[in-house]
Amino acid sequence: MTILVTGATGSVGRQVVAELVRRGERVRALTRRPDRADLPAGVDVVRGDLTDPDSLGPAFEGVDAVHLITFGGALFEPLTTGPDIVELAREAGVRRVTVLFGGGRTPLQDAVEESGLDWTVLMPVEFMSNALEWAEGIRAEGAVREPFTGRLSAMVHEADIGAVAAVALTREGHAGKTYTITGPEVLTLRDKVDALARVRGQAIRLVELSEAEARERWRAAGLPQETVDFLITVYGNTPPEGCTVLGTVEEVTGRPARTFAEWAREHAAAFRP
Numbered sequence: 001m002t003i004l005v006t007g008a009t010g011s012v013g014r015q016v017v018a019e020l021v022r023r024g025e026r027v028r029a030l031t032r033r034p035d036r037a038d039l040p041a042g043v044d045v046v047r048g049d050l051t052d053p054d055s056l057g058p059a060f061e062g063v064d065a066v067h068l069i070t071f072g073g074a075l076f077e078p079l080t081t082g083p084d085i086v087e088l089a090r091e092a093g094v095r096r097v098t099v100l101f102g103g104g105r106t107p108l109q110d111a112v113e114e115s116g117l118d119w120t121v122l123m124p125v126e127f128m129s130n131a132l133e134w135a136e137g138i139r140a141e142g143a144v145r146e147p148f149t150g151r152l153s154a155m156v157h158e159a160d161i162g163a164v165a166a167v168a169l170t171r172e173g174h175a176g177k178t179y180t181i182t183g184p185e186v187l188t189l190r191d192k193v194d195a196l197a198r199v200r201g202q203a204i205r206l207v208e209l210s211e212a213e214a215r216e217r218w219r220a221a222g223l224p225q226e227t228v229d230f231l232i233t234v235y236g237n238t239p240p241e242g243c244t245v246l247g248t249v250e251e252v253t254g255r256p257a258r259t260f261a262e263w264a265r266e267h268a269a270a271f272r273p
Contacts, residue, residue: 002026002062003169004094006050007069009037011129012100015162016067017043023166030059053084060092065169067098070106082108086115096175098122098165103230118175120168125182125242126155128263131192135270138196143205147214148235149189152243154182157258160249167252174252182246184257195261199268211236 003020007013008029020027021040028044031037037045048059050072060066066089072079079085085108089097094117099109101123112119134144161181168174190206197204209217211232218228234242249257264271 001064002028004028004059004063004066006030006067011127011158012161015158016165019162019166050079051081053081056088060088063092063094065096066094067165069100070102070108078106079108082111086111096169098168120174121178122161122165123178123180124156124161126153128155128157128260132270138204138271139273143207144193145207145209146189147209147211149206149208151235151238152186152188154186154243154245156181156183157263160257163253164249179248180241180246181248184245184259186243186245187260192260195264196271199264200271
């Protein structure tokens with residue numbers, strides 16, 4: 001079978017591609033910039049834009065399954081072209097679809113669930129790769145500056161999201177299911193910072209920002225107001241699903257979820273001077 005991965009150069013999309021390649025599947029990767037894709041050898045990299053359905057015809061030719069993302073264009077902006085994308089999939093003969101949940105209902109997810117295709121929704125909690133946002137501060141001053149330092153997270157390794165997606169795209173038994181995907185442990189910010197300090201070989205200070213300081217920093221980074229409000233809500237009052245460990249990764253893939261300590265070792269170079 002041929003599997004199309006959209007968002008293929010994103011933090012999760014790359015992992016979906018890598019896991020499918022590891023399993024010996026034929027993979028087609030969709031990206032706006034094929035020249036910058038840097039994907040594994042053998043992957044069929046095609047140009048296309050989910051905000052422009054007219055650009056997607058060649059990408060769907062001969063495809064049996066597809067991994068979809070629900071956002072495109074501007075940061076955190078839900079795709080409005082979901083129904084068109086789903087119709088392209090149906091016309092191409094796609095049988096299975098995974099959808100990476102983006103934090104709320106979207107036109108694409110609605111269209112997929114109403115399509116009659118074998119769909120699976122992937123609902124990961126906080127990505128471990130979010131810790132890369134701290135890399136510059138750690139390298140420059142040996143510090144992490146965050147609000148709500150007492151918050152908890154069952155954060156998940158992106159490779160585990162990719163592994164769950166690969167199983168759902170290639171095996172029976174996952175149609176119509178929504179999988180909440182977590183890591184194997186609940187961590188505090190101090191736990192995460194200490195794990196990074198161990199792989200860095202130097203202590204890292206954890207500095208708590210006030211809510212006002214956090215808002216100002218995120219606005220300065222260009223985040224829209226609704227995103228800033230969302231971050232304040234989920235960090236200040238993390239919902240139970242964000243800090244409750246589930247066995248989804250092991251149940252679907254047959255192996256335990258990766259730890260943050262493993263992720264930290266894999267990305268240690270990003271945090272060293």
